[in-house]
Amino acid sequence: MLEQVTPAVVNIAVVSKKTTEDNPLYNDPSFRPFFDLPEQQERARMSAGSGVIVDASKGYVLTNHHVVDGGTEISVTLKDGRRLPAKLIGSDKDTDIALLQIDAKNLTAIQIGDSDALKVGDYVVAIGNPFGLGQTVTSGIVSALGRSGLNIEGYEDFIQTDASINPGNSGGALVTLDGKLVGVNTAILSPAGANVGIGFAVPSSMAATVMNQLIAHGEVQRGRLGIGIQDLTPDLAEALRLGDLRGALIANIEPGSAAERAGLKTGDVVTAIDGRPIHGSTDLRNRIGLTPAGSKVGLTVKRGDDEQVIAVTIAAEDKVVADVSGTPLEGAKMRDASEAGSQFGGSGVVIESVASGSAAARAGLRSGDIIVAVNRVPVASVADLRRTIAKKPATVALEFIRDGSRLLLVIR
The missing domain is CATH 2.40.10.10 (Trypsin-like serine proteases)
Known part of the structure; x- marks a missing residue:
């Protein structure tokens, strides 16, 4: 078996640019507005990882997002020693999956299993x-x-x-x-x-x-239902007289959401999607998040003593600020904290990435920061932030959470 499989596993070398942080003041956004600090320097950095050829005819190689993230030059070395330049087709941080493409003959691919x-x-x-x-x-x-x-x-x-x-x-x-x-x-x-x-x-x-x-x-177009969910624990199932039922309990529904339009209700327990069982809230979130917007799915729902299948049209996830050009946030990509993973909690706006040298980078913002208020106005979502930034105030006071600490950054 290994003789057929190992030629499909490749080594990946990545060259990326890393911004040096020799001056500790770069780490404190409070200092940046008051000091004329020199621009940070970028240096080349080498890193390595692995990948898997999954389509020999098209040269597709699966790998991890964190292997190629920030790479300016990516190369693939095959088991037979050939070293080839690789093109990044797309990358998804949330699942840590990236897809490369190489141009070569006589490639070996692994068949994707179940x-x-x-x-x-x-x-x-x-x-x-x-x-x-x-x-x-x-x-x-x-x-x-x-x-x-x-x-x-x-x-x-x-x-x-x-x-x-x-x-x-x-x-x-x-x-x-x-x-x-x-x-x-x-x-x-x-x-x-x-x-x-x-x-x-x-x-x-x-x-x-x-x-x-x-x-x-070229990217993952995620769907969303617009619901808050939690695991149906044994204690909760007993309290609700649901026996040993497994699934995800709908705790709340956003007004105007896809879930509300479909007729879902608070207290419903989702047990399956298109006939495939749901084992908990994480399972439901993963399945919906990886379903393209506009797709129709059938949710099997337990409501009281009745079980029914409810058709839902998946809505698009609102994850990126549409227009921040000309503002202190230019160069930052963001998404709702509620859609960004359990480590970010459920309210605020998570900064996914900050372009090097951008206005957001110069202001001191970083990937992973969670914006919770702008000019003392709480922001619970990207939509809230968009409305506040659209007013283009002369001074922007950002309240955000970084590494568990709540910080204030004033940008003029």
Whole structure:
């Protein structure tokens, strides 16, 4: 099996530009308006990871977003030694999946398998490029499925394995004994940064969905229902007299949302999407978030003693500020905290990225900052922020959370 599979796993080298932070004042946005600090310098940085060829005819290579994030030059080295330039088709931070394309003949691809068919205890093989040493193969079993709440990515539904996964394995293949790709290795859980028998992979079902959207659109066009959800715990199910029912409980519904238009109600329990069972709130969020806007799905809903299927047209996720040109936020991409993962809480606007040298970067904003108020007016969403910034006030006072601390940044 390995003779057929290993040629499809590649090494990825990435050149990126890193902004130096020799002056500690750069780390404190309070100082920037009062000092004429010189522009920060950019230096080239090399990093490495792994990837998996999934389409030999088109040269598509799956890898992790964090492997290629910020890369200005990406190259792929095949097992036979050929080194090829790679084009970035698209990348999705929330699932940590990226898609590259190379132009070469005689490529070998791995067939994408069905990760939904995996069971705990199944044997798997991890293939990658740990520590830049070259291609390495390790084996183990599936330790757990559907791992979430790790605050590693925005959309988490990890396969956990005890197959050795170390730095540099990111983007490599997790395959079954029949040579099918069931996961893209993405993370380890270790305080020392080395393998301790707990590794995680993005399921192939999620990776394939993201890949198809990246091919079609260059990005993932996420859908949303406009609901607040929570797990249906055993205690909650007992209190609601639902027995051993599993699913996601709708805690609230946004006015005018897709959920309200479809007739969903607070207290409904979603148990399946298009006939496929829902095991909890994370499962529902992942499935809806990876469904393109405009798609129609059937939600199986338990309402009191009745069970019914409700047709819902998925709405588009409002995730990026539409027009911030000419404002202190120019160069920043943002999204609602409620849609950005559990680590960001449920209110505010998360800064996803800040373009180097942009107005937002010069102001001292960073990726991961959570804006909670502008000029003392609370902002709960991108729409709130858009309305406030559209007024173009002479002075902008941003209240935001960074690394758990609430800070104030005044921009003139």
